[in-house]
Amino acid sequence: MPIVTFLKTGNSINLPNHSSLIDLEDSRDNEVSFGCQSAACGTCLIDVVSGMQNISLRNEDEQDLLETLDLDDEKLRLACQCVVHGDIIINPQS
Ligand code: FES
Structure with missing residues (x-):
């Protein structure tokens, strides 16, 4: 069961394996803001401090928006x- 930890507060949330991070919204401890939920607004931008190997690869929609926003940091x-x-x-960015 993956543990998502927020850098600034140290709070953490357990998610079922292979969950979308959108599922964080179901927790009162969530610290990520979500808007469109479809790779269109950038509200949910996060900096992955560690564990990048435990996250799915960028899909085309995500890659497109990050390029549009000129955010090339992996x-x-x-x-x-x-x-x-x-x-x-x-580390949530919004
Ligand atoms: S919530 Fe809009 S891009 Fe993720």
């Missing part, structure tokens, strides 16, 4: 497009 991801299968530490 550690920056759109949480609404990420599926997790292991522990990660993230």
Whole structure:
């Protein structure tokens, strides 16, 4: 069961394996803001501090928006497009 830890607060949330990070919204401890949930707005931007190997690869929609926003750092991801299968530490950017 992956553990998602928020860098600044140290709070963490357990998610079922292979969950979308959108599922964080079901927890009162969630610290990621979501908007469109479809790789269109960038609200859910996160910096993956550790555990990138435990997150799905960027899909085409995510890649397109990050390029449009001129965000080429590989550690920056759109949480609404990420599926997790292991522990990660993230720093929400919004
Ligand atoms: S919620 Fe809009 S891009 Fe993720």
